[in-house]
Amino acid sequence: MNPTARAVTTAFADIFESQAPILVRAPGRVNLIGEHTDYNDGFVLPMAINRAVWVALQPRLDRQVTVHSLDFHQTVTFSCDAPGKAERGWADYIKGTTWALGQQGFPLQGWQGVMAGDVPIGAGLSSSAATEMVITHAYAAAGGWDWEPARMAQVGNMAEKLWVGIQSGIMDQMVSAAAKRGHALWLDCRSLQVEHIPMPDQVLVAVLDTSTRRGLVNSAYDERVKQCQKAARILGTASLRDVDEVTFAQRRGALDELTVRRARHVISENKRVLQAVEALRSDQLEEFGQILNASHASLRDDDEVSSPALNQIVESALQAPGCLGARMTGAGFGGCAVAILRADSADAFTASLCQAYQQKSGLTASVYIFTAEAGASRV
Secondary structure (H helix, E strand, O other): OOHHHHHHHHHHHHHHOOOOOEEEEEEEEEEEEOOOOHHHOOEEEEEEEEEEEEEEEEEOOOOEEEEEEOOOOEEEEEEOOOOOOOOOHHHHHHHHHHHHHHHOOOOOOOEEEEEEEOOOOOOOOOHHHHHHHHHHHHHHHHHOOOOOHHHHHHHHHHHHHHHHOOOOOOHHHHHHHHOOOOEEEEEEOOOOOEEEEEOOOOEEEEEEEOOOOOOOOOOOHHHHHHHHHHHHHHOOOOOHHHOOHHHHHHHHHHOOHHHHHHHHHHHHHHHHHHHHHHHHHOOOHHHHHHHHHHHHHHHHHOOOOOOHHHHHHHHHHHOOOOEEEEEEOOOOOOOEEEEEEEHHHHHHHHHHHHHHHHHHHOOOOEEEEEOEOOOOEEO
16 A cells, blocks of 8 residues: 555544545646646646545545644644635645535535645645645545546636635646546646647656745746736737737737746747647657757746756756756746656666755755656545
């Protein structure tokens, strides 16, 4: 059994003095390419990782929910009908998901459970979306209703936007819900059309933790959303998704220079996602790596969401043995980068990167080698 799964089931027996009849999980994710495109109705290419949030639970006969977090050593209890805002940040994702399910008319049954995860928090690997998806699974299992990935992704995104207050796109919830083992997930964030793209056996995905963190709600993330909305409005369209490079070149004079850079990133990044999918399909791995490098340059220079630590860890990765390409991943301003490397070079890559990054930044990097895992499930 997975160590985190074992921990929640053992703790459930200790706390509630019975065996948990239900065990559910939802994975974190790393976004291979397609950054700051999801809230512009664009394209993304994430994959679910073999780190997840787990809940062991038992249905109750009333409408009370009690959740104990092993990670935060705290317990929260509330009513399905009136969850109320949380004083503790972690509990707001549970309460917000409860509220969003209720708003969408799902029948909510009370339950008691223990939750824990091994997705690094605040590292841009979407521990929040994993929490939202595992909580929807908990309610579906307790209430005996069908769990549908796209619908649950929309519920989680509603919770994140309207309850937690982060104006994120739907990518994180969708890949946590709908991913397929061994595949990346190409997602059209407007239509929610998905396609599972096989990950080549000859490459590994490394997530490079800079040991720096960012506060997403208080960061410049929401500012980027507003800047993209402004650009789309001036360009006469509902979303930058609908602006191609030719149209942008013709009409960019209507935008101030800052807004030009923000729009240029989104428009070029959407194109890069489509190019990356084709590169993976045809096993053009060097080309795929170059596309990732171009994405980082655009995020650094046009969207300005990178950071000194992210730039330093990407530079260190590109100098390391076996690396095909690297870029910051997630919202930015700290957190993690992602690298694609040859499967036989993991040890040499890790040693070289950690040494170079420490010399550049004075910080200690953590390197995680991930496999592409399946989306949320009842185990």
